[in-house]
Ligand SMILES: *[C@@H]1O[C@H](CO)[C@@H](O)[C@H](O)[C@H]1NC(C)=O
């Protein structure tokens with residue numbers, strides 16, 4: 001009898017978890033701000049497939065408009081960029097934030113949400129991403145801190161390509177890796193070695209076996225869920241070339257081995273979907289801006 005009750009409680013808990021993983025159920029009461037913001041940040045990170053994950057800093061506004069059978073919620077959120085690239089499997093809640101001197105980045109997001117019958121749907125969000133301190137404020141706070149360069153800076157990209165070539169000399173890897181994305185490039189002048197470039201970038205595992213004599217840049221990446229990823233931080237000086245390159249490895253999401261006659265799946269048509277999404281209309285995404293930062297994309301879910 002006692003065991004049965006414990007079991008019932010446990011399965012009730014499991015049901016709750018599977019309905020909304022880790023999230024509190026949402027109601028239309030005025031006190032729903034933190035829970036709605038939590039839902040919104042999960043959603044934003046789930047659809048954010050480039051750059052870095054974000055964490056909530058502050059809920060700056062929460063207005064609830066009661067409508068038939070539920071309510072419309074408008075949130076104003078202040079988010080902060082973490083050091084976890086989107087390929088990092090770590091939950092965003094556990095990711096470290098950048099310090100001010102590391103050119104911290106914030107996003108001011110307006111999120112529209114509809115709550116009906118206890119079900120919350122995000123219909124639109126729009127974020128304005130920028131450095132927490134402007135470049136001129138940074139000159140005052142930390143005159144010697146490296147400055148962020150545009151992600152297409154040619155000398156910065158040269159440092160990334162040198163680091164990637166170095167990375168692919170590591171024969172412990174099964175396959176070659178190619179550049180997936182540059183996360184950040186910064187530079188600073190050092191008396192003894194001239195201009196120094198500090199880059200963060202994500203690499204993706206390809207189909208080309210390590211040691212094969214091919215043009216690595218032409219190798220096709222494995223499907224996003226079957227590829228390992230690496231996230232690297234390099235330093236490079238224009239005078240002395242590559243100084244260091246440290247990489248973290250992230251395991252593939254899907255490690256199911258292929259059968260003896262099974263070919264590596266063709267993932268051209270998969271597109272990039274948020275993990276665990278179950279269909280539904282693809283959202284419209286508008287990615288504004290070039291420059292030194294990865295913007296949070298504006299999404300319309302309609
Ligand atoms: C955030 O964006 C909203 C809407 O665009 C604006 O009204 C608000 O002033 C912004 N907040 C900050 C801190 O920039």
Ligand SMILES: *[C@@H]1O[C@H](CO)[C@@H](O)[C@H](O)[C@H]1NC(C)=O
Pocket residue numbers: 150152153154290291
């Ligand atoms: C970087 O991109 C911007 C915007 O697309 C462009 O104006 C600029 O010329 C590019 N710079 C380099 C070095 O390619």
Ligand SMILES: *[C@@H]1O[C@H](CO)[C@@H](O)[C@H](O)[C@H]1NC(C)=O
Pocket residue numbers: 170171172173174249
């Ligand atoms: C080489 O790659 C392995 C993983 O395949 C990694 O554990 C190791 O740290 C790498 N070595 C260097 C010198 O980067």
Ligand SMILES: *[C@@H]1O[C@H](CO)[C@@H](O)[C@H](O)[C@H]1NC(C)=O
Pocket residue numbers: 226254255256265
């Ligand atoms: C893992 O990859 C294999 C081969 O593409 C596929 O058949 C299987 O469905 C995948 N598993 C998951 C959980 O996606």
